[in-house]
Amino acid sequence: MTENEKSYPPEFTDERGLALASNIIDYQLNHGSLLKHIDLAAPFPEGPTTCSPVGVTVFPTLFPREQFERAHELQPIYNELYCAVAEDEEWIFDTIQPLLPIDPLAAALWEIYTQVKQMGHAQDISAGIFRSDYMIQGPGVDFPVSHTGCNVSLKQVEFNTFSCAGGTHASKAGDMHRYLARTGAYRSDGNVSVSYEALPRNPILPSLAACLGDAHEAYGPKRSDQASEKGVLFVVQPNNFNVADERPIEYALWDLDTPVPACRAEFPSDILDYTTLTESRELLFHPPWLPKTIEVSVVYMRAGYEVHEYDAAGKEARLRLELSAAVKCPSLLGHICTFKKVQCALIASGALERFVSPVEAEMLRSTFMAMYPLDESELGMHARRLATDPVLARDYILKPSLEGGGHNVFGDDIPDFLASTPEEKWAAYILMQRIVPPSAANVLLSPRGLDSGPVVSELGVFGTCLWKRGRVLRNSVAGWSFKTKDEEVNEMSVVKGYGCFDTPLLF
Amino acid sequence: MTENEKSYPPEFTDERGLALASNIIDYQLNHGSLLKHIDLAAPFPEGPTTCSPVGVTVFPTLFPREQFERAHELQPIYNELYCAVAEDEEWIFDTIQPLLPIDPLAAALWEIYTQVKQMGHAQDISAGIFRSDYMIQGPGVDFPVSHTGCNVSLKQVEFNTFSCAGGTHASKAGDMHRYLARTGAYRSDGNVSVSYEALPRNPILPSLAACLGDAHEAYGPKRSDQASEKGVLFVVQPNNFNVADERPIEYALWDLDTPVPACRAEFPSDILDYTTLTESRELLFHPPWLPKTIEVSVVYMRAGYEVHEYDAAGKEARLRLELSAAVKCPSLLGHICTFKKVQCALIASGALERFVSPVEAEMLRSTFMAMYPLDESELGMHARRLATDPVLARDYILKPSLEGGGHNVFGDDIPDFLASTPEEKWAAYILMQRIVPPSAANVLLSPRGLDSGPVVSELGVFGTCLWKRGRVLRNSVAGWSFKTKDEEVNEMSVVKGYGCFDTPLLF
Structure with a gap:
């Protein structure tokens, strides 16, 4: 890093800020870097449809190339690890068994898994779209600094195996920052700053389409005479505000050299109303708005990760999907791998070696922060002491096993939270040591307006897999997401307006 | 046309309509088929930015391939015609002279032209982005019908030479209808209807970028040492709601094989504040938000078409642009060609032959509707009798010479309107016979919701030109726009929510 870069990002005057923000907002509006407003009081067509730009950073944020x-x-x-875990029913059951009486989502998924197992699995190929999230651990370090040789390391926040979002938004933000760099918007007199080449490209859309396309191919030829073609079914939540993240994957499937039909069903209502299983368990999709019947080759789940989705209708819908011969992205066991309890169990001594080589295990382990169950084991009792101590708790985050984020309890708040939570439910949480990332400078542009100050970033790396009874058929790195927030705010939630999509400026 | 197509468009149930509308809205949101909301009471960053889908048709509308x-x-x-007219100062002056005392826009433009002429023109190359608008004349004809041989013809609504909009929106709507056709959304049992191939592609964005890129090239090398590079300047209106139509042209310039820098200035403030003319009349652009100075190779006007824009500041800004050595898109005379008075004058017997060959003149003339000045000439007095007669007036539209549309007076309303307008101002209007287009069926999706019924369409064909002292250097067909409205509504205004972007389904 040169002396010049120490003043990164470039000076940000009001006039320059407004011009940059105007460029950014127009770019977002033209490229679908937006969130749809959902007005449940007057849904379309009663009320008009409106949308707003999703939060983004004005400048790319410095991030070490080595860690990227x-x-x-x-x-x-x-x-490889998660493909292997997702095939290891015994290990998964041992891991989540303590959750079953206290975590209704875990209980619902396991109940469905058990039912499917009784009737037999109709498909032995599974697909996975994973995302591993990291922060840089570097207490007391600020970017930019003379960083080479400074003590920073890559630490995993969490590993997601289900309904991984944000990839499309990330690629749009990356395109936008590269566009701005190209137009000279980031140059400032005397300060070399953002070079176009230092902003990595993001192959996420072609990667995800290729993965789902491979799964579609692996399904084999259409089997049912009742269907006119086979296609990938996107299972989505109703009243979906995040269509700008999901829909482009559908468009990318239609745009493949050999177009793959993609269709869309809301969970659970459209599944119950418009799908049927044939005797040989082909899943047929025949909604009234399509004058044809589609045999579902791949079920791509972008719904079904919240406990409230598993009422009787939700359970029935998920069971139907899982019973089918379609390739599931992911399988039920693959879904359960996203539980924090699984991440926590993999940290236990020797756990990784069950699935990967010792050398690989060591590489993964270097990214782990300390993480404890909050159960009644010896380790759990140690964690309970940490979590209930007002001083010690500050260095930790309490995470429910539920997927999705946004339900975490941070530092100081943990003792009071636990005091108000029945002790028999504590085991549904894990306690994780907080990562203390270096602080960088940037300006956030979100629905709250412009906000300049110290920020911290989170890098997500996507992987796509296809596996068959433990044999990995596809194992690819698929792209990345990069989110940045005010360092004073705990939550990285983009939807709540805290987190902003960003591009790493590699140095 | 087959018997099947007579039931076009396919049946439109509520369920199907909502599913189609949802697909359309999501597509629009992802592809910038949007209008930005401008809240003058709380402009950014005081208030959040929101946007909404622009009006589009749910189905493509039938349109005869032959006329397309x-x-x-x-x-x-x-x-060719308009390149020639735009170089014929004498003819233009004869044509618009009667307007000068009564039309302040004409007066302002002519005043600026005269000033530039006195100081000498610093650039003899001009560019033009034109759009010729048509409707099908076919009284009593409905689509679909057994149309072959039925008496329809192509008639010109108007010819636009200035700030022609809608091309980008049209291409996005076309992409959307092609996407929907591809997904099978338009198929209905037993009725062959929308084939992907019958929906023409729209090359408008690469065409406009190529034209501006050629003009940039024709400007020659950067001349001023004060500038670091040359670039195309987009001159735009403040508080611009239509960034989704304009910005993609900038992006397309940056994306050319040899990227052409594009920048953006609001008219007139940014022109006055951040441009200067060198002694040799290079136009330099040096806004505080760019750490460099750009020599403007091409001035692309997307502002300056409304009379209120020509206060003292507006006149000064336009004069500076016109005095410069930059290639203007279009020149001042080219701008004046957009006046209805010019269109009207070209209809006069023998007028076309001044500019094009007799054969070409005959081809153009076949697209003309009757059109009259409302002055005190013999023809004008005839027109006044038509316009003030409550019965005869019904077949006519009264149009101000001003560009931009939206100020027309239709049929029945003309006599009362003229009665309330001082007679000395009548000559600022022309009277045009109404085109009576065939009626087709479609469903409109606009901020007003879904609206099903008989519709009529307007086709615009874009042309791009480059000329130098009467010699045409570039003459290309650049793409099209296609707009459709409820046949009961007079105005085609998309912004007011009446007109919808559409794709011709050629038959």
Whole structure:
């Protein structure tokens, strides 16, 4: 890093800020970097449709190239690990069994899994779209600094195996920052700053389409005479505000050299109303708005990760999907791998070696922060002491096993939260040591307006997999997401307006 | 046309309509088929930015292939005509002279032209982005019908030479209808209807970028040492709601094989504040938000078409642009060609032959509707009798010479309007016979919701030109726009929510 870069980002006057923001907002509006407003009181067509730009950073944020590349090098190993875990029913059951009486989502998924197992699995190929999230651990370090040799390392926040979002938004933000760099918007007199080449490209859309396309291919030829063609079914939530993240994957499937039909069903209502299983368990999709019947080759889940989705209708819908011969992205066991309890169990001594080689295990382990169950085991009792101590708790985050984020309890708040939570439910949580990332400078542009100050970033690396009874058929690094927030705010939630999509400026 | 197509468009149930509308809205949101909301009471960053889908048709609308192709064949001749007119100062002056005392926009433009002429023109190359608008004349004809041989013809609504909009929106709507056709959304049992191939592609964005890129090239090398590079300046209106139509042209310039820098200035403030003319009349652009100075190779006008824009500041800004050595798109005389008075004058017997060959003149003339000045000439007095007669007036539209549309007076309303307008101002209007187009069926999706019923369409064909002292250097057909409205509504205004972007379904 040169002396010049120490003043990164470039000076941000009001006039320049407004011009940059105007450029950014127009770019977002033209490229679908937006969130749809959902007005449940007057849904379309009663009320008009409106949307707003999703939060983005004005400048790309500094991020060490070494750690960016390292995260990409690790992804095939993480893919391999989770493909293996997702096939190991026994290990998964041992891991989540304590959750079943206290975590209704875990209980619902396991109940469905058990039912499917009784009737027999109609498909032995599974697909996975994973995302491993990291922060840089570097207490007391600020970017930019003379960083070479400074003590920073890559630490995993969490590993997601289900309904991984944000990839499309990330690629749009990356395109936008590269566009701005190209137009000279980031140049400032005397300060070399953002070079176009230092902003990595993001292959996420072609990668995800290729993965789903491969799964579609692996399904084999259409089997049912009742269907006119086979296609990938996107299972989505109703009243979906995040269509700008999901829909482009559908468009990318239609745009493949050999177009793959993609269709869309809301969970659970459209599944119950418009799908049927044939005797040989082909899943047929025949909604009234399509004058044809589609045999579902791949079920791509972008719904079904919240406990409230598993009422009787939700369970019935998920069971139907899982009973089918379609390739599931992911399988039920693959879904359960996203539980924090699984991440926590993999940290236990020797756990990784069950699934990957000792060398690989060591590489993955270097990204782990301390993480404890909050159960009644010896380790759990130690964690309970940490979590209930007002001083010690500050260095930790309490995470429910539920997927999705946004339900975490941070530091100081943990003792009071636990005091108000019945002790028999504590085991549904894990306690994780907080990562203390270096602080960088940037300006956030979100629905709250412009906000300049110290920020911290989170890197997600996507992986795509296809596996068959433990044999990995596809293992690829698929792209990345990069989110940045005010360092004073705990939550990275983009939807709540805290987190902003960003592009790493590699140095 | 087969018997099947007579039931076009396919049946439109509520369920199907909502599913189609949802697909359409999501597509629009992802592809910038949007209008930006401008809240003057709380402009950014005081208030959040929101946007909404622009009005589009749910189905493509039937349009005869023969007339679509004919409009494209005519465009090079129209381009040639207007390039020639735009160089004929004498003819233009004769034509608009009667307007000067009563039309302040004409007066302002002519005043600026006279000033530039006194100081000498610093650039003899001009560029033009034109759009010729047509409707099908076919009284009593409905689509679909057994149309072959039925008496329909292509008639020109108007010819636009200034700030022609809608091309980008049209291409996005076309992409959307092609996407929907591809997904099978338009198929209905037993009725062959929308084939992917019958929906023409729209090359408008690469065409406009190529034209501006050629003009940039024709400007020659950067001349001023004060500038670091040369670039195309987009001159735009403040508080611009239509960034989704304009910005993609900038992006397309940056994306050319040899990227052309594009920048953006609001008219007139940014022109006055951040441009200067060198002694040799290079136009330099140095806004505080760019750490460099750009020499403007091409001034592309997307502002300056409304009379209120020509206060003292507006006149000064336009004068500076026109005095400069930059290639203007279009020149001042080219701008004046957009006046209805010019269109009206070209209809006069023998007028076309001044500019094009007799054969070409005959081809163009076949697209003309009757059109009259409302002055005190013999023809004008005839027109006044038509316009003030409550019965005869019904077949006519009264149009102000001003560009931009939206100020027309239709049929029944003309006599009362003229009665309330001082007679000395009548000469600022022309009277045009109404085109009575065939009626087709479709469903409109606009901020007003879904609206099903009989519709009529307007086809615009874009042309791009470059000329130098009467010699045409570039003459291309550049793409099309296609707008459709409820046949009961007079105005085609998309912004007011009446007109919808559409794709011709050629038959």
